[in-house]
Amino acid sequence: MDTTPKAGPKAARDDVRIMTLQSHILEQQAHHPQASGTFSWILSALSISAKIIADKVRRARLENVLGSVGTENIQGEVQQKLDVLANDVLLRTLGGREGVAIVASEENEEPVILREEVEGVPRYCVLFDPLDGSSNLDICGGVGTIFSILEHKGNGASVQDSLLQPGYKQVAAGYVLYGSSTVFVLTIGQGVDLFVLDPSIGAFMRVERSLMIPSGNKTYSVNEGNRKVFPEGYQRYLDWAQSNGYSGRYAGAMVADVHRILLKGGVFLYPPTKKAPEGKLRLMYEANPMAMIIEQAGGKTFAGCGQRVMDIQPTAIHQRTPVILGATDQVALVLAHLEKDSGQHA
Ligand code: AHG
Ligand code: MN
Ligand code: MN
Numbered sequence: 478m479d480t481t482p483k484a485g486p487k488a489a490r491d492d493v494r495i496m497t498l499q500s501h502i503l504e505q506q507a508h509h510p511q512a513s514g515t516f517s518w519i520l521s522a523l524s525i526s527a528k529i530i531a532d533k534v535r536r537a538r539l540e541n542v543l544g545s546v547g548t549e550n551i552q553g554e555v556q557q558k559l560d561v562l563a564n565d566v567l568l569r570t571l572g573g574r575e576g577v578a579i580v581a582s583e584e585n586e587e588p589v590i591l592r593e594e595v596e597g598v599p600r601y602c603v604l605f606d607p608l609d610g611s612s613n614l615d616i617c618g619g620v621g622t623i624f625s626i627l628e629h630k631g632n633g634a635s636v637q638d639s640l641l642q643p644g645y646k647q648v649a650a651g652y653v654l655y656g657s658s659t660v661f662v663l664t665i666g667q668g669v670d671l672f673v674l675d676p677s678i679g680a681f682m683r684v685e686r687s688l689m690i691p692s693g694n695k696t697y698s699v700n701e702g703n704r705k706v707f708p709e710g711y712q713r714y715l716d717w718a719q720s721n722g723y724s725g726r727y728a729g730a731m732v733a734d735v736h737r738i739l740l741k742g743g744v745f746l747y748p749p750t751k752k753a754p755e756g757k758l759r760l761m762y763e764a765n766p767m768a769m770i771i772e773q774a775g776g777k778t779f780a781g782c783g784q785r786v787m788d789i790q791p792t793a794i795h796q797r798t799p800v801i802l803g804a805t806d807q808v809a810l811v812l813a814h815l816e817k818d819s820g821q822h823a
Contacts, residue, residue: 498524498661498672498681505665515576515599517627520649520663522570522577523603524681525625527653527661529570530563531674533654534614543615550584552759552795559614560584563607563622571603578629581640581794582607583762585726587625588636600629601648602639604762604794605814610730619656619730625766626650627759640794644765644787652764660736662688664773669739679710690776692806694742695723698734705749710815717814731758735767735802739774744803744811749781756799760791764800773800778802780813 541753542558564584566736571577578600583590605624630639638671651663659674661681669688672681728729747758778786781799
C-alpha cells in the first residue's frame with residue numbers, strides 16, 4: 478500500500494497538521510452543514526476569555542490582583558480579586574455574542590439574561606465557574622475555568638427551565654487549566670480534544686485528539702483532611718486503597734485534579750461530609766461539564782448511590798452534588814465499597 482502523503486489538505490496527516498482551536502471549531506462546523514456558526518462564535522468567545530484570563534493569572538503578582546475583594550459570593554465563599562476579574566472577562570466576551578441568550582456564573586447569584594427569544598434564531602445558555610481553585614492563586618498553584626453549554630429552550634420557556642437541564646443535555650463542555658502551560662480541553666459530544674496555548678503566537682494549538690482515560694492507575698484524589706466526616710463507605714475505600722499500594726494526589730483545584738485524571742487515570746472524589754451532606758462541588762458548572770468530559774473520554778462519573786451525575790435533574794443553579802469521577806476501573810472500585818451501605822447519602 479502506498480502510504481506516501483498525497484498533496485492537498487485532505488491528505489495531510491493529523492500528526493503533521495497544524496491545527497488551532499479556531500480551525501478545529503471551523504472544521505467541526507463544516508461537518509454540520511445545518512450549523513449557522515452561532516455555536517462556533519460562542520466557543521471563540523471562550524477561547525478569547527481563556528487567553529485574557531491566562532494573562533491576568535500570570536501577571537497577578539505583578540499587578541497586585543492577588544487576595545480577596547472582601548466580599549462573598551452566593552456560596553458564602555470569599556471572592557478573590559481574580560474571581561471577579563475572570564467573571565467580568567467572560568461576561569464581556571460572551572455578552573458580545575448574538576448566540577448567547579443567558580449566562581450563569583458561580584460568582585453571580587442570578588443568571589444574566591442577555592437576549593430575548595427570537596423565533597427561528599438558535600441560542601444557547603453558557604454556565605461557568607470563571608476561576609476554579611482560586612485559593613491556589615496565592616501560591617502559584619494551578620487554577621482553571623470550567624464551562625457548560627446548553628441549548629436555550631425557547632418557545633417562551635422560563636429562565637429556570639432553560640438553565641435547569643440535566644447534564645446529558647449539554648451540547649458542549651470544557652475547561653481551561655492555567656498551569657505550567659495554558660491548556661484548553663473541549664468536548665462537543667464527539668470525544669475530547671486538547672489544545673495548548675502557544676504564547677508566542679497567541680493561539681491554542683491542538684495537541685491531542687479523542688483522549689481516552691488510561692486504566693490501571695492506582696491513584697486517588699480527595700481531601701483526606703475530611704476523612705473522618707466522610708460516610709463510612711468512602712472510609713472503607715480509603716482503608717482498602719491504602720492497603721493496596723495506592724498513591725494520593727490532590728491539588729485542591731478541581732480543574733487541576735481532573736486534568737491529571739484525564740491524562741493519567743485514577744479517581745477523583747468529593748464526598749458528602751457531615752457538615753455538607755451534598756458535598757461542595759456545584760452541579761451545573763463544575764460537576765456536569767467535568768462529567769461530560771470524563772464520559773466522552775471513556776470514564777465514569779457518579780454522584781453517589783449509583784446515580785450518574787449527568788442524570789440529576791437540577792432544581793437550583795447553584796446546587797451542589799457529591800462527585801466520584803475518573804477511569805471506569807477505578808470508579809468501580811470506589812462504588813464497590815459504597816454499595817455495602819444502604820440508604821447512606823453516598
Ligand atoms: P472554587 O475556587 O471555584 O470555589 O472551587 C474550589 C473547589 C474545587 O476546585 C476543589 O476541588 C475544591 O473546591 C477543593 O475543596 P477543599 O478545599 O474542601 O478540598
Ligand atoms: Mn470551582
Ligand atoms: Mn470558582
